[in-house]
Every structure is written in C-alpha cells, then in structure tokens.
Amino acid sequence: MATTDKASPRDRLLEAAAELFYRDGVSIGVEALCRSAGVSKRSMYQLFGSKDEMLAASLERRRPWYEAQITPAGTMPATPRERIRYVFERIAEASVTPGYRGCPYLAVLVELKNPEHPASAVARVVKDRLRGFFREQAEQGGAADPEVLARQLMLVFDGASARAGARIERLDDGLAARTADALMDAAGMD
C-alpha cells in the first residue's frame, strides 16, 4: 500500500503508523511516525488526539485488507476443510517473505500488555472474527465440538505466526496446515 504526496495527512499518518508499528513495535515514537508521514505533530494530535488512538485507527483501517489476505472470499475453495486449510496455507506463504513479523494483531496484544488499550480492542475483534470463521467451517464440516476445534485452530494460527514472525520456525513445509488437518481429523470433520 504505497503512499503518495496526494494522500491526505490522515491517510499518510495511518499508512506510516501501520508500517512502522509492524516493523519496529508499538513503542516507536510519535516524532518518527510524523517524520515518516511528512505530517507535523500538531496535525497528528488534531487528527487523532493521541498516539494510542492513531495506532487503533491504523489497525482498524488495515483490517479488511488483512482479512482478505488470510480468509477465502467467495465460494472457492468449496469444502469447509479446504477453507480452513486455506488460512494456514496463506500464513505459510507470508511467513517466508522478508518483512514478515507474524500476525500484526497478535503482536500488538503481546506488546501492549493492556486489554483496555483502544488498539487491543481492535485486535480482539480481528481475532474473534477469525475464530468465528473457523467455528462456522467446523460446524458445516460436522465437527464434534465446533467451538473447541475453532479455539484449537486459533492456538495453532497464533503460535505459527508468532514463531515464524520471530524466525524460530519455518512454515513453508506445510507444518501449520498439517497440524490443522490433524485437529480436524480428531474432531471428526469431513
């Protein structure tokens, strides 16, 4: 998502925030963010009120893009099992790209250590929506306990993205999809 000189100060700040928070962590300073966006600190505070609110807004803005990256749109793949596998195949692909640092929403939760932070609330929504997707597929695929299977798949998803993001695991041999398959089998899913 390239920024151009024609983008508004608000858009430039949101883009810079999404990129720098992901690359360097939530402790990055307001000064560096504003410099990167080419926007004054005064304008930043006028637009967002605080760094915390800017972080939350940048995560919320990336949400549709992020979700489109990892969950299937439309009717393909067709079976619930394949639709779940799709998610794990996408993170395997992403995990070998140079700038990969894992799921940005989990990272923000780990870094902030504060469930009350406005950005934590955005991150929780993203996590809940993915769990909801898994649960829906698990139900359609006839899993014995769709809610438990969805929670198990979230453990694998967040563990895989955190470990690959930290460069202590590689997912390109299909480890995460294979793990998801074993759990779908155990739950009696088609």
Add this chain to the structure above:
Amino acid sequence: MATTDKASPRDRLLEAAAELFYRDGVSIGVEALCRSAGVSKRSMYQLFGSKDEMLAASLERRRPWYEAQITPAGTMPATPRERIRYVFERIAEASVTPGYRGCPYLAVLVELKNPEHPASAVARVVKDRLRGFFREQAEQGGAADPEVLARQLMLVFDGASARAGARIERLDDGLAARTADALMDAAGMD
C-alpha cells in the same frame, strides 16, 4: 523471587529487569529500571555495558527457574505422554494467575523483532530446549515423526501462552493439553 537490601546491585538489577520487562515490555526505560532496583545508572552501565545486555542477562538468569516451572524434574510423571501433558497443564495453571502475560521468552522475541539482539539469542535457547524435550518424549513414545510432533507441540505451546497472556483465551478448561493429546494421537504416540 523477592529482592532484599542485602542483594548486590547486580542481583537487584537483574530481578527488577526480569519483573519490569515482563510486566511492561522491553521498551521500559533504563531510568525506571534503575530506580526500581535502587541502583545508579552509572553502576548499571558499569555492570552490564548496555540495557540490551542487562535484558539478556536477566532472561538467562531466570531460565533454570522458568524451565523448572514447566518441565517435569525427576522420573514423575512416568510416561512420555504424561510428561508432555505436564507442560500444558502447567501453563493452564499459570494462565489464570493475575500477572500472567504468557511465555516471557516468546514475548521478548515478538517485542524485539530482531534475531540479532543478545536477548533474542537467550530466548531462542529456551525455545530450542523445550522443543528438544518434546522431541525426546515423542521418540520415547513411538511417534511416527518425533521432530514434526515436537514442532506442532511448540505451535500449540506458544499459541496458548500468547493468547492466554493477551487475555483472549482461557486455558483452565484443559484446552492446550487436549490439543496436545489430539496431536500425540495423530502421531501414533503411546
């Protein structure tokens, strides 16, 4: 691990660092750390050279204690499957304590985003040792592919501790141990 006035400046700094980095994250300032330890900044730099080295030293110092918390010592429980379950039962217990923020070593890797950092090296050792423990048990229990099973169990371990630490999952219903069991079954382990 309480600190006393009789502890050396070095020990006081390492204890304060371990506690504050875990509670507030690696971006906490040197000033706050030194204040909490009751040690001058000058002494801190004389003892450790840099904040990065102090962080690494504090993680290294906690390592034996941390490993004793989550892995079985001695010969009980007796079976490989029970020894693996033991690890997941310990994080389920820890996850419902008030100050729980997940695995401190994974958190440091997620926060630092830098595999070259001296603290990342310590964290990798801890993660490798746990994977080694899982692998050893998987071999003894007759798993079809002990290395793959060990890596799968690490996904579950890190996903479970990150999610529980971020307060987006509860492990006290046995979710993580149940997930580990399903994967051990799938690997044909006794």
